[in-house]
Structures are given as C-alpha cells and as structure tokens.
Amino acid sequence: MSLKRQEMWPRIASLVIVLLWAVIIIVPLAIMVSGAVKAPDELAAHPFAWPQEFHWETFVKAWTDANLMRGMRNSFILTSASLVLLVFLGASAAYPLARRSNWTPLFYFFLAGIMVPFQLAMLPLYRLMKLLHLINTYYGVIFIYTAVSLPMVIFLYTGFIKGINRELEEAALVDGAGKFRMFWQIVFPLLKPVTSTVIIMNIMSLWNDFFIVLLFLPKKEMRTLQLSIFSFVGQYNSKLNLVLAAVILSILPMITVFLLLQKHFIKGIAGGAVKG
Amino acid sequence: MKNKYLVISLIILLAALALAACAPQTVEVTRVVTETEVVTEQVEVTRVVEGEVVTEQVEVTRVVEVQPEPEEMEPITLEFYHWFGADLGETTIKQIDGLFHQLYPNVTVEFETADTATFEQVINTRLSANDAPDVFGVFPGTKFHPQADAGFLMDLSDQAWVDNLLEGGKFSATYNGKVYGYPTDANVIGVIYNKQIFADLGLEVPTNWDEFLTVCETIKASGVTPISLGLQSAWVTQLIPYAMAPSAIYRDTNDFDAQMYAGEATFVGSPWQQMMEDYLALGDAGYFNSDALGTDYNLSTDLMANGEAAMLVQGNWALAALADKAPDVEWGMFPLPYDSGGDVWVSAAIGGLLAISADTAHPEAAKNYLDFWASPEVQEIYLTAKKAFPASKGVNPVLDPAAAEMIPYMQTGTYPFLDQNWPAGVQGVMLEGIQSVFAGELTIEEMLQEMDTAWADATE
Amino acid sequence: MQAKPPRSFLANNARWRRIFTDTMFVLPAALIFALFFAYPVISSFYLSLTKWDGLNPELKFIGLDNFVRLWTDKHFWLAFKNTFKYAFLVTVIQNALGLILALAASNKVFRGFRVLFLIPPLLSSIALGTIWKYMYAPKGIINSLLTGIGLEAYTQNWLGDPKLALYSLIATNVWKWAGMAMIIYLAGLQSIPDVIQEAASIDGVGAWQRFRHITFPLIAPAFTINVVLSMIGSLKVFDIIYIMTQGGPGRATESLTTYIFGRAFDANKFGYGTAVAVAMFAVILVLSLVQLRYLTRREVQG
Structure with missing residues (x-):
C-alpha cells in the first residue's frame, strides 16, 4: 500500500504539469487557427474573440493561390534528401570521432561549425555556388543544408556513440564482420533514438528555412513552402488570414511525420539501447 | 530487419534525387495568338489633370491587341x-x-x-x-x-x-x-482620418498646428483616441518627424543636408529639437493610444479600422490595408499641419x-x-x-x-523622406533613438547627438 | 600518452589500415562540410580586416582596426550583454522546463501531448511573430487574461517596455523550444533500463533521491546536448528578435546578430560587421569548449 501512495503524487504532479504546458501551448496555437478562419475585417476588429463565421475556404485559397502543392513537393525533396545525407554521413563520421581520441581535433573542427553564424559564410558561399553552377539546383541547396547541419548531427551522434558499450562491436569484429558492415548492422540500429532526434531537429530547421532557399533557389518551379507562404506577406499590407492558413497547412505533414516517428522512437528505444 | 531502415532511407534519397533531377527545367513557350479584346466599364474616377483633382463619370474602354510575332x-x-x-x-x-x-x-x-x-x-x-x-x-x-x-x-x-x-x-x-x-x-506622408468621426464631432480639417492640437483635444474629450501610433514597428516612429521636417527645416533652409555634409550644421541645435519636443508633447497630452511603444504598425491600423482612433500619421500605402480591414469606413487625408509659422509643406517621396x-x-x-x-x-x-x-x-x-485629397497641398511644396538624402546608418540610429526617447531612456539632446555621431561616422 | 611497445611492420600495417578505414567513415562528411561551410567561413574572415561597404570591388585592408574599434564600441558591448543575458536565461529555463516536462511526460499515456509540444518548433518565424505579437499586444491575450482573473495591476506593455522586452522574447523562445529540449531528455530517460528504476523504488528510495542519484547521472549526455544546443542556439538568435522587436524598443533587445546585420547591411559597413561576427564566433567557441569540457567530465562513461 505504501508503494502505491508513494507513486500517486508524482503521477498527479505529472498530469498537472503536462496539462498546464498543454494549455500554454494551445492558447497561442488557437489564435493562429482562429486568425486563419476569420475574415480580414473581423480579424482586425476582434482578433481574440471566437470567430463569428468560419471561413474554411481561406485554406483552399491559401493552398491554390500560393501553389502550396508545388511548395510541399520542393520542400519535401530538399528536406528528405538532406536528412538522409545527414543521418548517413553524420552517423558514420561520428563513429571514429567517438571511438578514437586522436580524431578529437577533427571533432572540434566540426563542432566549431555549430557556432558560426550562417551570414559569415554567405558571400564566399554564393561565389562558390556560382562557380560550381549549383545555383537554382536542388543539389546545391541539399549540399548546403547538409554542410550547415552536419556539425550538430555529428555532435549528437558522437555523444550517443560514446555511451554505447564497445563489447558488442568487438564481438562482431571477432566474428569476422568488416568494419563497415559491423557499424551499419550492429551500431547504427542502436542509434535509433538519436536518429529520431536528429530527424526531428533538422526537420524543424530545414522545413522552415527561408533565407538559404531565397538566396540559392529563387527559381519559380523550385520554390519551397516558406517562399510560397511569403507571397501573402506584404510590406504594408499582409494577408494575415492567408499567411496563417498557409502556415497551418505547411506544418500538417510534419506533425504526421512526428506521430509516425513517435511510434518508432519508443520501439527503437525498447529494442535498442536497453540490450546494450 | 536491420537493413530495412537502410533500404527505406536509400529509397527516400533516390526518390528525392530523382525528383530533383526531373524537375521542370523547360521554359514554357506560349504560342502567339492574335486577339483583340474590348473591355468597357462605367466608373467614377478621381483623376489628377494638370495638378487639378477632377471627379468624373467616365466610360473606360480598353483594347488589348496582340500582334503575332513574325518569327519564333x-x-x-x-x-x-x-x-x-x-x-x-x-x-x-x-x-x-x-x-x-x-x-x-x-x-x-x-x-x-x-x-x-x-x-x-x-x-x-x-x-x-x-x-x-x-x-x-x-x-x-x-x-x-x-x-x-x-x-x-x-x-x-x-x-x-x-x-x-x-x-x-x-x-x-x-x-x-x-x-x-x-x-x-x-508617396506622401499625411494624416489619414476617419471622416465619420470628424463629421460627428463637427471637426474641420486643421490647417495649422494650433488647430491640429484643438482637433486632438476635441477627439480626446469624446473618448476616442486622437492619433493611433504604432511605435513598436521601428519604421513607424520616423513618420511624424518626416511629416514635420519639410515645413520645419527644408522650407526655409533647403540646403540643410548640404550643410550637414559640409559639417556646417548638426542635428543638435537644429529645428529637430523643437520637432521632437512637439512630437513628445502629443504623447504627454494623451493624444496617442496608451502603450504606443507596444503597438506595432498592424495594430495601429486595427485601431483605425475599429474606430477606436480617429487619425493615423502614415503614408498613402496604409490606405490599402485600411480598405481591407474596414471596407465601409470613409477615409480622408491631409498633411500634418506643422506650420512653423508659414505654409505647410508635404513629405513626399519616390x-x-x-x-x-x-x-x-x-x-x-x-x-x-x-x-x-x-x-x-x-x-x-x-x-x-x-x-x-x-x-x-x-x-x-x-x-x-x-x-487624392493630398494633391492640392502638394502644390505648395514638398520634400522627400529624409533618409533618402542621408548617409547610410543615420536612419537606423534615429529609429532606435525615437523609441528610446519615448521610453524615457534617452533625452532628445542625447538622441540628436547620436545621430550626429552616426552621420560623422558614415561620412568619415 | 603511455610509452608504446615497439611495433612490427605488421602491426604498423594494421594501424595504417585502421586509419584508412576510419578516414573512410569520416571523409564524405568532412568533404561536404569543408567545401560548403568551413571554406566559405574561413575565407570571409579576411573581410573582417578590411574597410568595405559590401559591394565595391575594391577592399581596403586596414589590419586589426575593426577589432580595435570594437573594443570601444558601446553599442557592441550592449548587444553583447543582451545576447549573453538572453542565452543564459534561455539555457537555464529551457533546460529546467524541458527536463520537468520530460519527467512528467515520460509515461506512455502522454504520447499525444509530446507531439503537441513539438508543434511550436515547427512554426516559421513569420507565424511565431504574428501569434506572439497578438499575445503581447497592450490589449492582447496575456493582458486580457490577467484582467479577466482580476490581476489587472499586473498587465504590462510586454514588448514596449525596454525593461521587459528582452524577457518577453525569452519567454517566446522558451515557448517555442521547450518541447525540443523535452524530446532530447526523453531520449535520455528512456535509455535508463526500467529494471534500475524499479529496483530503486522497491528499495524504498524516494523520488528525489532516485532522480538525483540514478536518473540524472544517466541522462547527463542528454543534459550536455541540451545545454550546448540551447546555449549556442540562443547566442545566435536572430529570427525571433528580428520579427518581434527588431532590436527595439531603442536597443533594449539588440543582440549580436541583429547588430551585425545592422552594421553590415543598414550602415554598409560590411567589414566591420564581419569583424563583429568573427569576435562573436571566437567567444562562443571558447565558451562552448569550456562548457563541454566541464559537462562531459560529469557524464557516466559507457
């Protein structure tokens, strides 16, 4: 009985904390949704009141006027390709960096990359991209996304690989598996939790990038979601309802991805790290 | 099982790269069609003809003709x-x-x-x-x-x-x-006002600063905010001084900027001091919405659209936003009558x-x-x-x-938005300075000194 | 380094093979990083030694003048102070909150909530700015709520008061990113075998004791990651400030990045702006290395 009571208070506290934070998250999000469904004159007159009329057609208008379909496709191409590169290059580079102390200087070299403001790279990078004919190509932006995000990815993987027991790897090597096979078959699956984290974190920055695509991918057919949404933002007169509707539409696919990852995430942890 | 993720990821990568490769690279070539289209519509228009404002009922006929190109x-x-x-x-x-x-x-x-x-x-x-x-x-x-x-x-x-x-x-x-x-x-900067509120209070368009202050006082007494001001958006802070300066400085000293460049004049000790004092006085008299420093441009137009405020010192560009937010309100516009003992010049610029x-x-x-x-x-x-x-x-x-109501006033005299003649960097210092002065963190003298420093810094 | 036994040719060969394999692991990442990020960054360091407007083909080399100037530039130091205040508070609050949320939401029943908490980081800065300006407006949501529950005396001019604006931005930052910190802590928490937790709770160890001696040491890696990421992220903060206050009112929320931006593009002092960026990079680098040294020493070795 005493055990039960001991467990009860933390649970109530958990519930309260989670619900409280949920409310804090939901209130601003509710403004976003209500701002999207209100007519512009109502939004100006009563920005915070419950909508008198629900203009769901704003979503349709946002979708078609900004060509969000095209935006989604382009954002998907850039984000997914960069993510795949980031996961594979990042995990594999992190392995020796975590395991061998003489690679530490290289680790710090990567790490320094996290700390650089992107603007510092902008000008020479633009010249380089022009030289390589990579402006207005998907490849160009994928390379930049990968290069800019790699430091953080390597930092995350290195940290987690350090925490994994070496015995498994050594056993596999004794079994005669090559080092690459050993890494991808034994170590990489153990990294699933951190891989999910890497994916989630980078989705957030890449899906929302505005500046890099504006600079390097201004071509109309290649326009991403964020550039498409910007077509509703004006210098003096923004179509706020359309902006908010477009933003909501743009994050829906990502929420779906998170829900899917969430399942794998839990499984990955149950089946991965604990074994080690 | 373990390879599954590898395979899935590789498929995603390949799919993405394939999509990237087959992205539309073609340029649409539209066939040339000869076409003549006649559009006729009856509209009431306000036109500027030789500087005069004319309102007339006209039939607009547009013919859109497309010539076929001789060769591809x-x-x-x-x-x-x-x-x-x-x-x-x-x-x-x-x-x-x-x-x-x-x-x-x-x-x-x-x-x-x-x-x-x-x-x-x-x-x-x-x-x-x-x-x-x-x-x-x-x-x-x-x-x-x-x-x-x-x-x-x-x-x-x-x-x-x-x-x-x-x-x-x-x-x-x-x-x-x-x-x-x-x-x-x-574009011009002027006072956009709600005609209904002016009519209800029996107000006339003010032509000098005293009349303007009286108008503000009357509006304030009726419980409406006289002037909606969005100081939270840095660029908005400059509009009132920009509207004042043509009459306060350039009408009488047209070469003020040249003097500045030559090092013969400074902001400190110029009419800027008085302009800023009068700007602040409007706030002290309670003619601005309270918390103007927390109100941005968007909210300042909301206040106008709701009828909570009667006047807005803005450019004509704000009229488009106001029309969206309050389609039924009738707006008017007049120059900020900061007369400085003479004719009122208008702030107008490309x-x-x-x-x-x-x-x-x-x-x-x-x-x-x-x-x-x-x-x-x-x-x-x-x-x-x-x-x-x-x-x-x-x-x-x-x-x-x-x-269109601004046209007759523009005949008197205009001067461009000030930063268009200033060296780079001065405007930014001014914007920060005005906010700081309103927040009580800087005196007017200190703000003008910083602007002088920025000017010197930019032209060194 | 310990003294090594003399190597045979064979052992040497094995060593080279090991280095070769390791290199193969690292090479693709290193190449992309070096070419598309490190090289451009390093080559722009030179600009910090010039007087340049960002456009003119002719750059004037002025040595370390920009850095000397920086030393006495009070606006730089103000931005510096704001940035570190911002970063410090964000790091502390975001981590405390992220950890509390992770502990609270570690139960599977809260799975749906976790996804909800990850929505704010998905919002682009345009959406974030729009929403939070409505929250902070003088007659906005927060003040209306305060008035509604009878706390009218506590209503504030959240973004308009120079003494408050920075804290308001910190709150927005935490609102946006706490969910992310939570997810990283959750990853750490879930790597703790249930067996250990159960064993401890059967032994009658109190919740706090369990956290202090069992949970926390094991989530230390997650702690390191979170602290480093939130610190660096907030030292580099630009979007939130730019979209909400543009550094105002006055210079109350001017950060190093907004200052760099203003110098380089508004005042056309690109060389000087680059110098500020280089100085900022150096400071963050030193700070992070020190922090990392300290944090990783506390981690449980695998």
Whole structure:
C-alpha cells in the first residue's frame, strides 16, 4: 500500500504539469487557427474573440493561390534528401570521432561549425555556388543544408556513440564482420533514438528555412513552402488570414511525420539501447 | 530487419534525387495568338489633370491587341526581384508581367520578393558575386549610390522615359548626373482620418498646428483616441518627424543636408529639437493610444479600422490595408499641419526604383520591360493598386479618394523622406533613438547627438 | 600518452589500415562540410580586416582596426550583454522546463501531448511573430487574461517596455523550444533500463533521491546536448528578435546578430560587421569548449 501512495503524487504532479504546458501551448496555437478562419475585417476588429463565421475556404485559397502543392513537393525533396545525407554521413563520421581520441581535433573542427553564424559564410558561399553552377539546383541547396547541419548531427551522434558499450562491436569484429558492415548492422540500429532526434531537429530547421532557399533557389518551379507562404506577406499590407492558413497547412505533414516517428522512437528505444 | 531502415532511407534519397533531377527545367513557350479584346466599364474616377483633382463619370474602354510575332524568337526569362510583397506581388505584378508576356511572347518575367531587410541582404550578396537578377528594385536616394559606385547598375540616362519623369522622380533616380532607375511611384506622408468621426464631432480639417492640437483635444474629450501610433514597428516612429521636417527645416533652409555634409550644421541645435519636443508633447497630452511603444504598425491600423482612433500619421500605402480591414469606413487625408509659422509643406517621396543589372544577359528585354512599366497603361494599373501617385508626367491613375485629397497641398511644396538624402546608418540610429526617447531612456539632446555621431561616422 | 611497445611492420600495417578505414567513415562528411561551410567561413574572415561597404570591388585592408574599434564600441558591448543575458536565461529555463516536462511526460499515456509540444518548433518565424505579437499586444491575450482573473495591476506593455522586452522574447523562445529540449531528455530517460528504476523504488528510495542519484547521472549526455544546443542556439538568435522587436524598443533587445546585420547591411559597413561576427564566433567557441569540457567530465562513461 505504501508503494502505491508513494507513486500517486508524482503521477498527479505529472498530469498537472503536462496539462498546464498543454494549455500554454494551445492558447497561442488557437489564435493562429482562429486568425486563419476569420475574415480580414473581423480579424482586425476582434482578433481574440471566437470567430463569428468560419471561413474554411481561406485554406483552399491559401493552398491554390500560393501553389502550396508545388511548395510541399520542393520542400519535401530538399528536406528528405538532406536528412538522409545527414543521418548517413553524420552517423558514420561520428563513429571514429567517438571511438578514437586522436580524431578529437577533427571533432572540434566540426563542432566549431555549430557556432558560426550562417551570414559569415554567405558571400564566399554564393561565389562558390556560382562557380560550381549549383545555383537554382536542388543539389546545391541539399549540399548546403547538409554542410550547415552536419556539425550538430555529428555532435549528437558522437555523444550517443560514446555511451554505447564497445563489447558488442568487438564481438562482431571477432566474428569476422568488416568494419563497415559491423557499424551499419550492429551500431547504427542502436542509434535509433538519436536518429529520431536528429530527424526531428533538422526537420524543424530545414522545413522552415527561408533565407538559404531565397538566396540559392529563387527559381519559380523550385520554390519551397516558406517562399510560397511569403507571397501573402506584404510590406504594408499582409494577408494575415492567408499567411496563417498557409502556415497551418505547411506544418500538417510534419506533425504526421512526428506521430509516425513517435511510434518508432519508443520501439527503437525498447529494442535498442536497453540490450546494450 | 536491420537493413530495412537502410533500404527505406536509400529509397527516400533516390526518390528525392530523382525528383530533383526531373524537375521542370523547360521554359514554357506560349504560342502567339492574335486577339483583340474590348473591355468597357462605367466608373467614377478621381483623376489628377494638370495638378487639378477632377471627379468624373467616365466610360473606360480598353483594347488589348496582340500582334503575332513574325518569327519564333529565343525564349528569355527575365528575373525580377523586388521587395514589394503581397501588397502587389501576387496580383498586380502578375497582371503586369502577364501583359508584358502578351506583348513579348518570348519573354517570361519571373518575379521574386522578400521583406526589405532580407531583400537587401540577398541583393547585395548577389550583386557582389556578379550574379544579380536582370531587373530589381533599388531604394531611392543615397541607398543605391554604393551599388552604382561599384558599377552594378546599368546607366539608363538614355531611356525614352527619362524625359517624362517628374522632377522629384528624376532627382531621386539620379546620381553623379546619371539616371539609374525608373521611379515607379510617389508617396506622401499625411494624416489619414476617419471622416465619420470628424463629421460627428463637427471637426474641420486643421490647417495649422494650433488647430491640429484643438482637433486632438476635441477627439480626446469624446473618448476616442486622437492619433493611433504604432511605435513598436521601428519604421513607424520616423513618420511624424518626416511629416514635420519639410515645413520645419527644408522650407526655409533647403540646403540643410548640404550643410550637414559640409559639417556646417548638426542635428543638435537644429529645428529637430523643437520637432521632437512637439512630437513628445502629443504623447504627454494623451493624444496617442496608451502603450504606443507596444503597438506595432498592424495594430495601429486595427485601431483605425475599429474606430477606436480617429487619425493615423502614415503614408498613402496604409490606405490599402485600411480598405481591407474596414471596407465601409470613409477615409480622408491631409498633411500634418506643422506650420512653423508659414505654409505647410508635404513629405513626399519616390517609393522605389527599378534598376537593371549592368551585366544582365538580356539588356534589350530588360529595357523593354522598364519601358513597359513606364507606359501610362501599366503605370495606371500599378498606381491604382498601390494607391500611390505617379512619378511621371501624363499618367492619370484612378487615385484613391483619400490619397487624392493630398494633391492640392502638394502644390505648395514638398520634400522627400529624409533618409533618402542621408548617409547610410543615420536612419537606423534615429529609429532606435525615437523609441528610446519615448521610453524615457534617452533625452532628445542625447538622441540628436547620436545621430550626429552616426552621420560623422558614415561620412568619415 | 603511455610509452608504446615497439611495433612490427605488421602491426604498423594494421594501424595504417585502421586509419584508412576510419578516414573512410569520416571523409564524405568532412568533404561536404569543408567545401560548403568551413571554406566559405574561413575565407570571409579576411573581410573582417578590411574597410568595405559590401559591394565595391575594391577592399581596403586596414589590419586589426575593426577589432580595435570594437573594443570601444558601446553599442557592441550592449548587444553583447543582451545576447549573453538572453542565452543564459534561455539555457537555464529551457533546460529546467524541458527536463520537468520530460519527467512528467515520460509515461506512455502522454504520447499525444509530446507531439503537441513539438508543434511550436515547427512554426516559421513569420507565424511565431504574428501569434506572439497578438499575445503581447497592450490589449492582447496575456493582458486580457490577467484582467479577466482580476490581476489587472499586473498587465504590462510586454514588448514596449525596454525593461521587459528582452524577457518577453525569452519567454517566446522558451515557448517555442521547450518541447525540443523535452524530446532530447526523453531520449535520455528512456535509455535508463526500467529494471534500475524499479529496483530503486522497491528499495524504498524516494523520488528525489532516485532522480538525483540514478536518473540524472544517466541522462547527463542528454543534459550536455541540451545545454550546448540551447546555449549556442540562443547566442545566435536572430529570427525571433528580428520579427518581434527588431532590436527595439531603442536597443533594449539588440543582440549580436541583429547588430551585425545592422552594421553590415543598414550602415554598409560590411567589414566591420564581419569583424563583429568573427569576435562573436571566437567567444562562443571558447565558451562552448569550456562548457563541454566541464559537462562531459560529469557524464557516466559507457
């Protein structure tokens, strides 16, 4: 009985904390949704009141006027390709960096990359991209996304690989598996939790990038979601309802991805790290 | 099992790269069709004819004729980059570019936009990497001078439209005797007011500062906020001084900026002191919405749209936002009557210039595009949408009725927005300074001193 | 380094083979990073030694003048102070909150909530700015709520008061990113075998004791990651400030990045702006290395 009571208070506290934070998250999000469904004159007159009329057609208008379909496709191409590169290059580079102390200087070299403001790279990078004919190509932006995000990815993987027991790897090597096979078959699956984290974190920055695509991918057919949404933002007169509707539409696919990852995430942890 | 993720990831990568590879690279070639379209509509318009405001009922007939091109021409894509966003981009610019494409079927204009701050970064980066868009917006006045100095802007002095420019337009597009851009529109800063509120309180348009203060007092007494002010948006803070300065400084001392450049004048000890004191006094008298420092431009227009405030010192560009937010309210506009013991001059300036990159691959198409912009038809489409004034002669846009009320006052005298003649960096210091003065963190003298320092710093 | 036994040729060969394999692991990442990020960054360091407007083909080399100037530039130091205040508070609050949320939401029943908490980081800065300006407006949501529950005396001019604006931005930052911190802590928490937790709770160890001696040491890696990421992220903060206050009112929320931006593009002092960026990079680098040294020493070795 005493055990039960001991467990009860933390649970109530958990519930309260989670619900409280949920409310804090939901209130601003509710403004976003209500701002999207209100007519512009109502939004100006009563920005915070419950909508008198629900203009769901704003979503349709946002979708078609900004060509969000095209935006989604382009954002998907850039984000997914960069993510795949980031996961594979990042995990594999992190392995020796975590395991061998003489690679530490290289680790710090990567790490320094996290700390650089992107603007510092902008000008020479633009010249380089022009030289390589990579402006207005998907490849160009994928390379930049990968290069800019790699430091953080390597930092995350290195940290987690350090925490994994070496015995498994050594056993596999004794079994005669090559080092690459050993890494991808034994170590990489153990990294699933951190891989999910890497994916989630980078989705957030890449899906929302505005500046890099504006600079390097201004071509109309290649326009991403964020550039498409910007077509509703004006210098003096923004179509706020359309902006908010477009933003909501743009994050829906990502929420779906998170829900899917969430399942794998839990499984990955149950089946991965604990074994080690 | 373990390989499953590897395989899935590789499939995603391949799919993404495949999509990337098969992305549409083709340029649409539209077949040339001969077509004549006649549009007739009855509209009541306010026109500016030789400086006079005329309201008339007219039948507008437009004939759109498309000539078939004699031979297939090489398709050209013109890249056009400008900071005007949703105000115009998706509708008006699309329309203009569509018409241009009809006229020159081999030329497609690809328009891209960003907010002004991002725009500046991108355009400067691309210019210095010699990869500028073919046509792009430049800010009028001193802001474009470094771009011209570096040789990135095409000299447009020989273009036909140059002779047609109004004096103000020509002035802000000219540097070292050469014209570097086509001025698209002129704008004014004035007091936008709610005509219903004025009528209800029996108020007349004030013509001098005392009358203006009386109007404010009357409105305040009725429980309505006299002036809606959005100081949280830094750029809004400058509008009242900009509206004051033409009468307070430049009407009597037209070479004030020249004196500044020569080191013979400073902000400290100039009429700026009095201007700022009067600006602050409006706040002390309770004529602004409380918490103006926490109110941004968007909220300041909301206050007007709701009828919570009666007046807004803004540019004519705000009229488009107000029309969206309160379609039924009737707005008027008059210059801020900061008379300083004389006639009231209006703050009026060019909104933007269209420039051509000096090393564009398509100079002819780009020049044609600017020519097209300079044609009265296109100017009228653009200015009607922007609710702005022409910068060229012979252009008679359908003016917004409120904006049109400013015309007679503009005959007295105008002076451009101040930063257009200032060295880089001074405006930013002023914007921060005004906010700090209102927040009580800086005195007016300190603010003016910082502006003097910034000026010296920029011209050293 | 310990003294090594003399190597045979064979052992040497094995060593080279090991280095070769390791290199193969690292090479693709190193190449992309070096070419598309490290090289441009390093080559722009030179600009910090010039007087340049960002456009003119001619750069004027002025040595370390920009850095000397920086030393006495009071606006730089103000931005510096704001940035570190911002970063410190964000790091502390975001981590405390992220950890509390992770502990609270570690139960599977809260799975749906976790996804909800990850929505704010998905919002682009345009959406974030729009929403939070409505929250902070003088008659906005927060003040209306305060008035509604009878706390009218506590209503504030959240973004307009220079003494408050920075804290308001910190709150927005935490609102946006706390969910992300939570997810990283959850990853750490879930790597703790249930067996250990259960064993401890059967032994009658109190919740706090369990956290202090069992949970926390094991989530130390997650702690390191979170602290480093939130610190670096907030030292580099630009979007939130730019979209909400543009550094205002006055210079109350001016950060190093907004200052760099203003110098380089508004005042056309690109060389000087780059110098500020280089100085900022150096400071963050030193700070992070020190922090990392300290944090990783506390981690449980695998």
